[in-house]
Amino acid sequence: MTNPYMPHLAKIIRIIPQIDDVRLFQIRLEDEKIRNEFRHRPGQFVMISVLGTGEAPISISSSPTRTGIIELCIRKAGKVTDALFRLKENAVIGIRGPYGNGYFMERIKGNNLLIVAGGIGMAPLRSLLWYSLDNRDDFKDIILMYGTKTPNEMLFKDELFSLLDRGDIKCLLTVDKDDTGTWKTNVGVVTRLFDMISLSPETTYAAICGPPIMYQFVLQKLIECGFSKNRIMMSLERRMQCGIGKCLHCSVGHKYTCTDGPIFTYWDVMNMQEVV
Numbered sequence: 163m164t165n166p167y168m169p170h171l172a173k174i175i176r177i178i179p180q181i182d183d184v185r186l187f188q189i190r191l192e193d194e195k196i197r198n199e200f201r202h203r204p205g206q207f208v209m210i211s212v213l214g215t216g217e218a219p220i221s222i223s224s225s226p227t228r229t230g231i232i233e234l235c236i237r238k239a240g241k242v243t244d245a246l247f248r249l250k251e252n253a254v255i256g257i258r259g260p261y262g263n264g265y266f267m268e269r270i271k272g273n274n275l276l277i278v279a280g281g282i283g284m285a286p287l288r289s290l291l292w293y294s295l296d297n298r299d300d301f302k303d304i305i306l307m308y309g310t311k312t313p314n315e316m317l318f319k320d321e322l323f324s325l326l327d328r329g330d331i332k333c334l335l336t337v338d339k340d341d342t343g344t345w346k347t348n349v350g351v352v353t354r355l356f357d358m359i360s361l362s363p364e365t366t367y368a369a370i371c372g373p374p375i376m377y378q379f380v381l382q383k384l385i386e387c388g389f390s391k392n393r394i395m396m397s398l399e400r401r402m403q404c405g406i407g408k409c410l411h412c413s414v415g416h417k418y419t420c421t422d423g424p425i426f427t428y429w430d431v432m433n434m435q436e437v438v
């Protein structure tokens with residue numbers, strides 16, 4: 163029997179700086195067979211390991227439609243990520259997964275999709291964004307709302323700006339304040355963007371990811387707009403260890419965020435006593 167905790171070796175192909183303390187790591191699984199068989203869904207995560215430091219769960223930031231390379235957008239936060247940031251291109255790390263449920267793509271299909279991201283919350287949502295754009299006919303309207311504190315904190319800036327010219331997505335970017343004097347689009351918190359669009363809550367699924375304070379206001383806004391709680395998908399981050407539902411570290415009530423989540427509907431979350 164294979165050991166589920168055994169990581170596969172993966173080479174860092176390219177490191178692309180994003181903002182202070184956040185980098186995009188492009189990695190490739192070393193074993194060709196494992197690489198070819200690797201499949202994930204938007205919203206799933208992997209456990210990454212750097213020799214001698216332990217493991218950390220990281221969402222896959224690339225779309226399942228782009229195979230061969232796995233992209234991880236990582237903030238330097240502690241033990242494992244500090245060690246990762248010391249590595250250079252061509253270094254080898256460990257990867258196991260993918261784990262977790264991911265976004266409910268079968269349910270979203272045929273509906274409008276509203277993606278609301280704040281700060282580093284864009285990292286997991288980027289996988290959903292590109293998956294839906296690469297399968298554009300499966301969805302009705304696609305709307306992206308993304309906000310950061312300042313222009314310098316916006317992730318994937320070039321990529322997201324290129325969406326402003328596309329006719330098949332409404333891309334709304336905003337910053338709380340413009341400290342550069344060069345910001346050409348919206349200024350204000352992400353909830354202000356709701357005033358710029360009209361939504362059909364009965365035929366739309368919303369996916370949100372961002373800091374806790376953003377959840378509070380965005381959830382309130384979505385409910386005011388008439389969204390039912392089971393059309394709102396959010397990710398729960400809990401400290402995880404095994405990633406496969408064995409160690410109980412990430413349990414919330416009777417759910418494990420690693421296997422039942424990390425994506426939950428707002429309805430599920432409201433029914434988890436510990437989170438409420």
Ligand SMILES: Cc1cc2nc3c(=O)[nH]c(=O)nc-3n(C[C@H](O)[C@H](O)[C@H](O)COP(=O)(O)OP(=O)(O)OC[C@H]3O[C@@H](n4cnc5c(N)ncnc54)[C@H](O)[C@@H]3O)c2cc1C
Nearest residue numbers: 218219220221235236237239240241242243285399400424
């Ligand atoms: C499903 C999932 C997906 C994620 N995706 C991403 C992603 O795409 N990108 C990303 O950058 N991050 C992501 N994270 C967060 C990332 O896993 C954490 O930041 C992780 O802790 C980093 O590991 P580390 O060893 O570098 O940091 P750690 O050494 O674990 O430290 C991180 C922070 O946690 C604090 N801490 C350490 N131990 C404890 C403890 N026992 N209890 C409470 N706090 C503690 C530390 O003081 C520090 O502030 C994700 C988390 C989950 C659960």
